[in-house]
Amino acid sequence: MLIGHQPKDFLLAVSGLTVSFDGFKAVNDLSFYVDENEIRVIIGPNGAGKTTVLDLICGKTKATSGSIQFRSKELTRMKENEIVKAGVGRKFQNPSIYDDLTVFENLEISFPRGRSVFGALTFTRDAAVRDRVHEVAEMIFLKDKLNMSADLLSHGQKQWLEIGMLLIQDPDLLMLDEPVAGMSVSERAKTAELLNRIIKNRSVLVIEHDMKFVEDIAHKVTVLHQGQILSEGTMEKVKNDPKVIEVYLGH
């Protein structure tokens, strides 16, 4: 890798990224760049490698080759928890929350303090923690449910809770995997409103199938197909790209 190969101002620079599972290249020589405060949406047909890209960035999957630079730190060589500390947050496709804990406790665990073993032993629930949890709970429409066990929430509320857990983490790059999937129409509208509020002052990488939702929030759209970039640019440009219409939007 050449040093100084990319301009410094990109928040995230993915270059030449490849991962192969037993010879199958789920992501193949992929390069893209995300600016500070940019909202980038990744779309593409099933199996295009969208979720794998997020897995690679957050360290869940190890890259076969290529580089992922975040604020000029090389993420491919870092452990998952170090990547989180560097400022990358990830929401999973299925709501991934702790059913046996209350909503408050779910949010509290994501509060960025006391992440070592002894830090966690001596962690105190002080005013700063309580205020932040209440503030985030209000944002994610769960203010009245703080003491409720999380498994009693509806599917949509669980999605919000996980978004809230990421908010409390306050990442510089927020990665969301299908945040409105499986939601009712009214929940979807509320989520769009929530996302529009929380994407301020940070970069967001979103995977989504709901094209209306994508049009609402995307600054730039990347279309993936078979692990490679098919098209990239504004929604307008991508929508009119004949290749995109053929493999994805035309259906």
Added chain:
Amino acid sequence: MTDNRFFNRSEFIGILVLAVFLVVILPLTLDVFRLNLVAKYLTYAFVALGLVICWGYGGILSLGQGVFFGLGGYCMAMFLKLEASSVENTKIQSTPGIPDFMDWNQITALPLFWKPFNSLTFTIAAIILVPGIFALIIGTAMFKRRVGGTYFAIITQAVAAILTILIVGQQGYTGGINGMTDLRTLKGWDIRPDHAKVVLYFFEVGCLFACIMIAQFVRHSKLGRILVAMREKEDRVRFSGYSVANFKIFAFCIAAVFAAIGGAMFALNVGFMSPSFVGIVPSIEMVIYTAVGGRLSILGAIYGTLLVNFAKTSLSESFPELWLFGLGGLFIAVVLAFPNGLAGIWGDYVQPRIERLISSRKSKPAGWTDSSVADGAPAE
């Protein structure tokens, strides 16, 4: 008492009830022989307590807790054995001043690793550190490589088998299959007579409550909640910025240290230590105690241990062959019908009734104190 970093109100009452049960009721109602039996059972309660944190909260099933129980027990037994093997006591041996089993195995000098066990301070440190460091090594090797679940349980079983074979095989250094017997004094104080048994019983109960307090502290800290979170959604915890492996190692180490303290208490109270408390079968029995008591309940684990052991003693006296089937059947029954053990039954059926009773009494002017809740059942 209100909520603090150790317990909330109902847990405080539960601990108080247990304290009354162990410190007042049992010593007053049992003769010294039976009290010493309880002391023996309670040594396993330390193990069960550790398993509540490691298995119940952290979801890490260890089928090798006997290893740590044994390491703690052998450390204590080595000190006691050295004291019992003074030149005076062993003058009939061909090499006086070394433990009898060494003499029987033609060993003529005390092995190097035995020498520090002349010091009680070293022994106490070793009881905590040897199993702690051993658990740290196993835990690091396994959890950093993301070995978990069944594979981890199998590996801990293998470790238990290996240690047993090692102890049995190295007869000259360990006492072999017979273990270390004929332990007599602790710093010149005879541990065998009845009054010493009573003192040791109270000392053990004191240590047990210290461990309960540590367990309560862990459980009420954020670490306790992270363990629960990890058990459910390991990836979510990992991608919230925690090193999951380190938390698992911590839970495994604390369980190991508790087990080792139990083992040391065993050597003191029962007066010997042998490989039959190290292997696979005792390790699995210890998991059963925890399961019967309720693997999510710190106090439940203590009652579970006492209950199963009382049953074991009385049943195996009458039906020695049937007992093991009984134990296996009990485990299956608990897993199928009462996954949260005694504590689950208490929490689901008994406690709500008592609370209803209290609230209906409270509406009348009659005086009602919390101690009326007292009975031998686990309060959680």
